[in-house]
Amino acid sequence: MNKITTSINAPFINLLYRRILTTCHTQKRFTTKIQNLQHKQIPFAQSSPFEISFHEKPKTALLFCKINNTAAFEALSNIANHLTEQHNVKIIVEDSIHKHFSQSNSYHFVIKENLRGAVEKSDFIICSGGDGTMLYLHSLLSQLDIKIPPFLSFVTDGSLGFLLPHQLDEYKNVVDRVMNDKVISCTSRMRLDCDVYRSGEIIKKERVLNEVVVHRGNIFNPSIVQTFIDDYHFTTMRGDGLIVATPTGSTGYSSSSSGAMVHPSLQCINITPICSNIPLSIKPVVVPNYVSIKLQMSDGREFSSDTVHNDSGDVGIVAFDGRSSISLRKHDILHVKKSEFDLITIDRDTSMNDWMDSVNKRFKFKIH
Numbered sequence: 001m002n003k004i005t006t007s008i009n010a011p012f013i014n015l016l017y018r019r020i021l022t023t024c025h026t027q028k029r030f031t032t033k034i035q036n037l038q039h040k041q042i043p044f045a046q047s048s049p050f051e052i053s054f055h056e057k058p059k060t061a062l063l064f065c066k067i068n069n070t071a072a073f074e075a076l077s078n079i080a081n082h083l084t085e086q087h088n089v090k091i092i093v094e095d096s097i098h099k100h101f102s103q104s105n106s107y108h109f110v111i112k113e114n115l116r117g118a119v120e121k122s123d124f125i126i127c128s129g130g131d132g133t134m135l136y137l138h139s140l141l142s143q144l145d146i147k148i149p150p151f152l153s154f155v156t157d158g159s160l161g162f163l164l165p166h167q168l169d170e171y172k173n174v175v176d177r178v179m180n181d182k183v184i185s186c187t188s189r190m191r192l193d194c195d196v197y198r199s200g201e202i203i204k205k206e207r208v209l210n211e212v213v214v215h216r217g218n219i220f221n222p223s224i225v226q227t228f229i230d231d232y233h234f235t236t237m238r239g240d241g242l243i244v245a246t247p248t249g250s251t252g253y254s255s256s257s258s259g260a261m262v263h264p265s266l267q268c269i270n271i272t273p274i275c276s277n278i279p280l281s282i283k284p285v286v287v288p289n290y291v292s293i294k295l296q297m298s299d300g301r302e303f304s305s306d307t308v309h310n311d312s313g314d315v316g317i318v319a320f321d322g323r324s325s326i327s328l329r330k331h332d333i334l335h336v337k338k339s340e341f342d343l344i345t346i347d348r349d350t351s352m353n354d355w356m357d358s359v360n361k362r363f364k365f366k367i368h
Contacts (some may be wrong), residue, residue: 049351050188050265052150052344057179058123060090062149064137065128065156067096072129072156075168077101079126079154080110082172087179092118116144124178124346127164128154134163135209138343139323142191142207150186150344152178162251162358163209165348178346185347187354189248189264190289191339194320198332206320207339210249214295214334215241215274217317217327222277228294229287239276241316244269244293244336251359253322259284261359265351269293269338293336297328 061083065072080101083089091110093101098112113121119141125148127134134153141148153164154171166174178184194212196204206212216223225237245254247262250270255261259272267289273282287293297316318334319325328334347354359365 050186051183052186053183054123057087058089060092060122062092062118062122062125064093064097064125064133066133066136067100069129069133069156072133073100075128075154075156075171076126079128079171079175082175086176089179092122094118115140116146119144119146119148122149124150124152126152126154128156128168129164130155131163135321135323138209139321147341148343150346152346162362163248163345165345165354165358174348185350187264187345187347187351188342189345190246190267190342192244192246192269192336193339194318195335196318196326196328196332197335198329204318204326206324208249208321209246209343210252210321211243211245211254212321212334212336213241213243213253213274213319214297214328215317215319217314219314219316223316224298226296226298227271227282228296230291231294235282237273237276237282238278240274242295243272243274244295245272246270251362254284257284260286262286263352263355267338269336289338291337295334295336297332298330
């Protein structure tokens with residue numbers, strides 16, 4: 001089995017990870033003379049697990065949890081001690097977490113930084129909590145618009161752990177493996193850049209790890225969502241809304257709306273309708289990662305004489321990873337495209353095995 005291995009220089013500021021044969025804003029075209037190909041076949045159809053390696057042993061780690069989660073903070077404290085005592089790793093935390101560490105004299109080694117400085121100086125990030133903690137941290141980091149080092153995540157609150165494959169009781173073995181192994185199995189998770197336009201001006205910019213959702217919100221009538229792919233009018237959907245999800249987000253809201261579950265390493269985008277009133281107008285579809293998606297929403301007045309008029313002018317909402325949202329008005333446009341850099345998460349076993357294990361735990365596929 002062929003593998004993609006990306007080498008990482010410590011400190012992380014020298015890290016650039018790009019997916020091979022992947023492009024972000026425009027579709028890259030490959031032109032090859034057919035006579036130069038062995039057996040006249042393009043050699044792209046091969047298995048390529050993703051791995052990383054460090055040129056030198058990591059020296060700095062950023063630790064994060066929600067400060068109101070006692071179990072997660074205690075876990076983080078234990079991990080900080082182990083990293084410092086066994087591997088001489090510098091521990092960096094942002095201001096709010098440092099206040100809790102500073103209450104104990106035993107944590108004088110913890111360095112305080114603002115979030116941007118902490119990320120730029122870290123070789124990897126350790127997060128403890130649940131999937132929601134991971135999404136919360138991602139939302140904070142996305143606002144900085146900087147490259148993010150690999151994530152090592154531990155589940156502490158009974159979460160299903162799609163984003164946190166590591167169990168807390170095995171943290172010593174996990175940390176030792178990351179610090180000592182020459183090659184580490186990882187999952188490269190694509191993200192989506194989302195821009196909301198009103199009268200030609202961007203009024204909202206977000207980067208999502210799971211999904212962006214346009215929804216009728218508290219509007220009583222079904223919404224109309226015009227869907228364009230690379231400026232081609234793909235379909236008009238009438239219903240409660242539409243989900244544009246990454247492969248990572250395909251096991252969440254998208255799957256609840258009958259969307260396909262896609263392995264997070266795949267570079268594609270899921271488009272899933274929510275309660276479509278016209279079943280044949282759109283089915284869940286999966287499109288390549290290089291396309292640009294444009295959504296425009298209306299409240300359906302032009303389609304029904306029974307429409308209840310909405311005096312606010314809003315036709316729905318758009319929500320980003322379930323963490324932030326903004327009201328949409330008629331003629332507002334949502335642009336969605338692949339982000340330039342993926343988010344790298346360190347696997348427990350292999351990317352495929354971790355994903356299958358999480359899917360089986362949530363959806364009970366292995367019930368006999």
